Amino acid sequence: MTLRNPNSHEEVAEFANNAFYDHSFPKQERDYDVISRYLELNGGYLSSMTIFDQAYQMYLDSEA
Template identity: 75%
Template sequence: MRKSFYQFLMTQRNPNSHDEVAEFAANAFFDQSFPKLEEDYDKISKYLEENGGYLPTMTIFDEAFQRYQEQASSL
């Protein structure tokens, strides 16, 4: 079974990293409303546009989602 985007994103958390995706993951961890079971780019993107004040630019989400897709295609 494919991981949700949130499950993937949690693998990117690293408190010692200044990588933008790692910081996004750390902030998403504390977002109680994050769509944790979602896999769809458009639905997650819409959520972040409306509720992701902790995300300085959507480019970071795009990069994270690209990593998510690459990992899913390598399985």
């Protein structure tokens, strides 16, 4: 959610914005597999899982 930016057209920011507005998105979840499964079933707003992979890696990097 820290990557949200309503004025940005970058794919990761758009994903973060859409996930924020997805009330069912598991926002507190940290497990990659759980989030990935959710997006595969419900992430119609995500054009490619590569975008999620990038966002998740950015999340991991920020936690280090």
